[in-house]
Amino acid sequence: MTDVTVNSTICDFVHEIHGELKGDKIIIDIESPCEKIQQMSHLEVPMMEILDIKDNYVMVKAQEAKCSSNCLVPCGILNVCRIEAGFLARSLAQRSGPMCIEFK
Numbered sequence: 001m002t003d004v005t006v007n008s009t010i011c012d013f014v015h016e017i018h019g020e021l022k023g024d025k026i027i028i029d030i031e032s033p034c035e036k037i038q039q040m041s042h043l044e045v046p047m048m049e050i051l052d053i054k055d056n057y058v059m060v061k062a063q064e065a066k067c068s069s070n071c072l073v074p075c076g077i078l079n080v081c082r083i084e085a086g087f088l089a090r091s092l093a094q095r096s097g098p099m100c101i102e103f104k
Helices: 057-064 073-085 090-096
Strands: 002-008 013-022 025-031 042-046
Touching (some): 025 073, 042 073
Antiparallel strands (some): 013 025
16 A cells, blocks of 8 residues: 655645555545545546556546646656556655655
8 A cells, every 4th residue: 555645735735645556456545625636535546547647547537626737636646556556666755755846
């Protein structure tokens, strides 16, 4: 299981994303105070639909939930999926620490 916290400081929400590979799908559960993200709170993401940015299951679900284009949650979900699918090394992600966008 992979757990990440997405701290969306711009909208003042903290989201907890949990993912686990089951067969050829990654099961994603999200705890979030955001109503839009709550619509995405349980996803069964097909493993082979996380690779592209255009034809991507998570991005389609984010569009359906009317997420803002600057929402970090879809990116967080995709990172969880990539770790669970073995496309991103868990040790590299843990060693790298938090990802962030700094406004200057």
